[in-house]
Amino acid sequence: MSSLSILTLAPLLLFAFITTLVGIWRLKWAYAAAVIGMLLSLIAAGAGVFRVLAEGKLRHFLGGWPPPFGIEYVLDHLSAFMALIIVFIGLIAVVYPPEAGLYQPPRKGIPMYGLLLLLFAGLVGVVVTGDLFNLFVFLEIYSLASYALITLGGDRAVVASFRYLILGTIAGSFYLLGVGFIYFSTGTLNMADAAQRLVPLYSSPVVMAAVALIVIGMCIKMALFPLHVWLPDAHSYASPMVAAVLAGIQIEVAAYVVVRFMLTIFQPHYFIDVLPVTTVIGWMAAVGIIFGSVMAIAQRDFKRMLAYSTVAQVGYIGLGIGLANPLGLIGGLLHILNHAFMKSCLFLVAGGIRYKTGLHEIPKFAGLGRKMPLMMAAFTVAALSMVGIPPTAGFFSKWYLVLGSIDAGNWVFLAVILASSLLTAVYFFRMVEKLYAVPSSGDAAVEQATEPSAGILVPILVLAVGIIILGLINALIVTQLLMPVAALLPS
Amino acid sequence: MAEMFLARYVYLMVIVLLAIGLWGMLGKRNLLKKLIGMNIFQTAIFLFFIEGATKLGGSVPVISPELGMEAARYVNPLPHVLILTGIVVSISLTGVALAFLIVIYRKYKTLDDRAIMLKMKEETSE
Numbered sequence: 001m002s003s004l005s006i007l008t009l010a011p012l013l014l015f016a017f018i019t020t021l022v023g024i025w026r027l028k029w030a031y032a033a034a035v036i037g038m039l040l041s042l043i044a045a046g047a048g049v050f051r052v053l054a055e056g057k058l059r060h061f062l063g064g065w066p067p068p069f070g071i072e073y074v075l076d077h078l079s080a081f082m083a084l085i086i087v088f089i090g091l092i093a094v095v096y097p098p099e100a101g102l103y104q105p106p107r108k109g110i111p112m113y114g115l116l117l118l119l120f121a122g123l124v125g126v127v128v129t130g131d132l133f134n135l136f137v138f139l140e141i142y143s144l145a146s147y148a149l150i151t152l153g154g155d156r157a158v159v160a161s162f163r164y165l166i167l168g169t170i171a172g173s174f175y176l177l178g179v180g181f182i183y184f185s186t187g188t189l190n191m192a193d194a195a196q197r198l199v200p201l202y203s204s205p206v207v208m209a210a211v212a213l214i215v216i217g218m219c220i221k222m223a224l225f226p227l228h229v230w231l232p233d234a235h236s237y238a239s240p241m242v243a244a245v246l247a248g249i250q251i252e253v254a255a256y257v258v259v260r261f262m263l264t265i266f267q268p269h270y271f272i273d274v275l276p277v278t279t280v281i282g283w284m285a286a287v288g289i290i291f292g293s294v295m296a297i298a299q300r301d302f303k304r305m306l307a308y309s310t311v312a313q314v315g316y317i318g319l320g321i322g323l324a325n326p327l328g329l330i331g332g333l334l335h336i337l338n339h340a341f342m343k344s345c346l347f348l349v350a351g352g353i354r355y356k357t358g359l360h361e362i363p364k365f366a367g368l369g370r371k372m373p374l375m376m377a378a379f380t381v382a383a384l385s386m387v388g389i390p391p392t393a394g395f396f397s398k399w400y401l402v403l404g405s406i407d408a409g410n411w412v413f414l415a416v417i418l419a420s421s422l423l424t425a426v427y428f429f430r431m432v433e434k435l436y437a438v439p440s441s442g443d444a445a446v447e448q449a450t451e452p453s454a455g456i457l458v459p460i461l462v463l464a465v466g467i468i469i470l471g472l473i474n475a476l477i478v479t480q481l482l483m484p485v486a487a488l489l490p491s
Numbered sequence: 492m493a494e495m496f497l498a499r500y501v502y503l504m505v506i507v508l509l510a511i512g513l514w515g516m517l518g519k520r521n522l523l524k525k526l527i528g529m530n531i532f533q534t535a536i537f538l539f540f541i542e543g544a545t546k547l548g549g550s551v552p553v554i555s556p557e558l559g560m561e562a563a564r565y566v567n568p569l570p571h572v573l574i575l576t577g578i579v580v581s582i583s584l585t586g587v588a589l590a591f592l593i594v595i596y597r598k599y600k601t602l603d604d605r606a607i608m609l610k611m612k613e614e615t616s617e
Contacts, residue, residue, distance in 0.1 A: 133573050140580045147587055155598045159607055162591045166516050169529050169584055176577065177536050183570070184543045 002058045004048040005073040005128040008083050011040035012121035020114030031094075034113035038091040041124070045080070045087045052080040053480055059130070068190035072130035077484045078263075081333070082127040082256050086249045089340050090120040092463060093245045096348055097455040100355035101241025102152050112152065119145035119245065123253050132179045132189045132265075135257070139175065139221075143168045146250055150238040160233035167220055167230045171254075174217030181210035195265050202270055211270075214261060215277055221254035224281065224318050225288025228311045232295075235307035240351025243303060247310045248344035252336045255317045259333070262321065263488045272324045272490075282322020286416045289315035293423035297430075300361050302350050305427060306343065309386070312420060313339045319401055319413060326486035328404025333482050335397035338385065338470060342394060345382040345463035349375060352456045357445040362431050367440025369432075371449040374457055376435050378464035383428035385467045388421050393470035400478075501542040508535035522595065522602045526588050533581045537574045544570035 015037025023030030051058060058075040061067065075083070093101070094116060102112070122142025129135050147168070150161040183189055185206050186197040201207050216227075223231040231251075235243045258281070262271045271277040292312030299305040313335070320332015352375050353368065354360055369376045385394035398417060405414040440446045451457065470477070508531055515528020544567040550558055552568035592602060599607045 133576075137576060137580070140584070144580075144583055144587060147591075151591065151594070155594070156611060158591050158594045158598075159611070162522060162588060162595065165584065165588055165591070166525050166529060170513070170516060170532070172580075173533055173536055177539065180536070180540055180543065180570075189569075 002075075003060045004044050004051055004058060005060050005075040005079070005083075006062070007044035008041050008048060008087065009073075009121060009124050009128060011037045011044070012117050012124060015040075016114045016117035016121060019117060020111040023111055023113060030111075030113045031098075034094045034117055035091070037117055038087065038094050038120070041120070042084075042087045042091055045084045045124075048075050049080045049084050049481070051075075052077055067130070068188045068193040071134050072190060072192070073128045074130035074191075075128055077481050078256070078259065078333075079127040081481045081485075082253070082336070083124050085337055085340050086120060086123045086127070086253070089248045089344050090116070090123075090245065092344065092348075092459045093241050093248075095455075096241050096244075096351070096459045097453075098241070100351045100452070100456045101244075101348075102239040103154060103354075110152075112149075115145045115149050116245070118142075119149065119250070123249060126253050127256055130191045132182065132191060132194065134189075136172065136176050136179060139257075140172055142250065142253070143172060143221075146242075146246055149242045150234055150246070152242060153238045157234075157237035157239075160230075160237045164230040164234040167227075171217040171220035174213045174220075175257075178210040178213035178217065181206050181213070185210070191260075191265050195267075198266060202274060208275060211261070211266070211275055211277065215258060215281070218254045218257045219281070219284070219318075222251045222258070222318070223311060223314055224284050225291055225311060225315065226284070228288065228292075228314075231311060232304060232307045235310060236301065236304040240303065240347050240354065243307070244344040244347035244351075247306070247347060248340040251310070251314060252317065252340065255314070255321065255332075255336065258321055259329070259485075263485065268324065268489050278322050278324040280322075281318050282324075282410075282413065285315040285318030285322055286413055287315075288312065288318065289416055289420045290423070293420050293427070297423060297427045299427075300363060302353070302360055302362050302365075302431075303347070305362065306346050306350065309424070309427070310343060312424070313343065313386075315420075316397065316401060316417075319417070320404070323401070323404040323408050323410070323413065324489060325404050325407050326483075326489050327400050327407050329486045329489055330478055330482045331397050331400030331402075331404050333485065334400060334474065334478065337477070338393040338397050338467070341463050341467050341470060342382045342385050345378060345460060345467065346386075348456075348460050348463070349379045349382070352452045352460065355456065356452050357449045359445055362434060364441075364443060364446070365431065365434045366438040366443075367435075367446050368449060369435035371446065372451050374451055375460060378460045379435070380432055381464040381467055383432060385471070386428055387425045391468065391471045393467045393474060396471060396474040501538070505535050505539045505542070508532075508538065520604045522592055522604060522607075526585065526592070529588070530581070530585060533577070533584075537577055537581075540570040540574045540577070544568070 015033055019030045019033040022033055052075055060073040062071040119142050122138045125138030126135055147161050147165045151158045185201055186194050188194050220227045235247055262268055289312045292308050296305045296308035316335045317332045320328050385392035388395045388398040401417055512528045512532025516525050519525055546566050549566035550564055552565040558564045599610050
């Protein structure tokens with residue numbers, strides 16, 4: 001059955017409508033419907049990974065129209081990998097109780113679960129589609145859903161979301177314009193077909209302009225320094241559950257688009273040698289890693305610190321693309337997976353702390369470690385992974401990036417990775433110290449704090465245990481899923 | 492391709508519109524003007540697609556017995572269809588953005604970017 005790509009996407013789109021409809025009537029039922037939709041999609045995404053491992057690329061022709069005339073959905077190693085991450089993190093976010101995930105539970109008429117499912121549908125659509133224009137449509141679907149979801153964080157979040165909407169639309173429009181250039185040069189919108197027809201056009205300035213527009217657009221979407229300006233506000237004012245989804249999977253999908261264009265639609269040497277795309281992305285990422293880490297140290301607000309940390313972590317993914325050798329790209333792609341688990345876990349912890357104690361500033365967290373041992377243990381695992389201490393998952397993606405930098409002979413990138421690990425250690429160990437070593441200041445909120453309910457705790461613990469498991473099985477993921485992707489690059 | 496750009500003056504207008512739109516989005520302080528800029532920017536892209544589809548003397552893309560099956564005699568319908576989708580996206584974006592502006596205006600009583608920033612700072616210090 002080659003239709004697993006559409007089977008991952010269809011439950012999300014279908015249940016986005018169903019949850020919205022039943023949500024008008026009963027919120028509980030909307031929750032149940034959303035979980036069912038995510039589970040169905042998760043089964044298809046999981047099956048998709050195994051199927052791709054066994055058979056390689058799976059192609060599905062939508063409506064039976066063969067490409068290049070019809071729209072094609074393709075599931076290969078890269079898209080199966082991305083789709084599984086998206087749906088899994090999505091399920092965790094949907095299960096997380098809304099009273100902790102949002103500052104206040106949504107009123108009955110607000111289609112929160114519908115929007116979440118629409119967001120995941122857009123993200124999955126971007127990774128499984130084999131059509132350039134279809135990708136634009138899914139890009140705008142997930143963007144629209146995220147703009148609306150960010151505003152659930154309150155009045156400030158609306159302003160942040162409006163700014164993000166303007167920049168996000170510039171990004172989407174750049175992509176559309178780039179696709180227009182490619183379409184009028186080649187006469188096709190199918191990715192595989194365009195890949196062949198573009199080869200004789202590599203010296204054309206129109207194709208070069210198309211690449212520039214698409215890459216700039218996607219760098220805005222993935223918040224690569226210096227195009228990250230929208231991210232700190234949008235992610236810190238958004239409610240914790242929404243921020244977990246946005247930081248964990250939404251921005252990474254834009255990185256996927258860059259990788260897709262570099263490896264499949266164009267030949268890698270075009271991005272590496274003919275145009276300096278990978279070099280530019282690599283250096284922007286390197287500066288972004290240091291900038292994001294330093295800014296994160298300066299923050300008092302926990303979620304704002306995490307938002308700046310995202311700017312730095314996206315840099316690692318960009319660095320993997322920028323190194324443009326197989327080891328570096330493996331590191332970057334593995335970091336997409338690891339960052340999804342780590343950052344979602346941290347934002348959900350932020351939601352849990354806020355829900356139980358009302359606190360959001362790090363200096364006031366003193367003494368919380370003993371009051372909420374399990375949740376803080378999960379936080380510590382995620383923090384260790386962010387710093388990159390084995391055997392947590394975060395160590396291995398950095399390890400591959402280090403190997404990639406040595407392979408490329410780029411000692412500056414190597415220094416950036418090591419320096420940033422130290423900076424990350426500064427801002428996370430500062431918080432670990434507050435939680436465990438500093439005695440409580442006698443603040444009533446801390447004194448009365450207790451471990452949150454199982455509904456909040458279980459998603460967080462699943463992610464924390466997942467971080468350790470991913471660390472242990474990383475060799476399996478790399479050899480099975482990521483090696484075939486990275487093999488497309490010249491070593 | 493380069494000659495085609497020069498031969499068709501519409502592309503120059505598209506570039507001018509793109510520039511106006513970008514300036515509106517990034518240079519204007521009023522949030523509503525930013526939104527108008529966004530609309531101009533997107534319309535310019537639509538115009539680019541539509542102009543790319545035209546053929547001088549081309550007919551409506553419905554196969555007629557007089558013109559036969561030759562593709563060169565009909566305008567390219569695909570960009571039109573793409574742009575219909577693009578317009579739907581653009582309208583949804585505008586609708587969502589206008590809803591945001593209503594919420595922002597109710598809270599801050601202004602749509603000026605800097606004034607909103609100032610009011611936010613006052614809020615934090617209080």
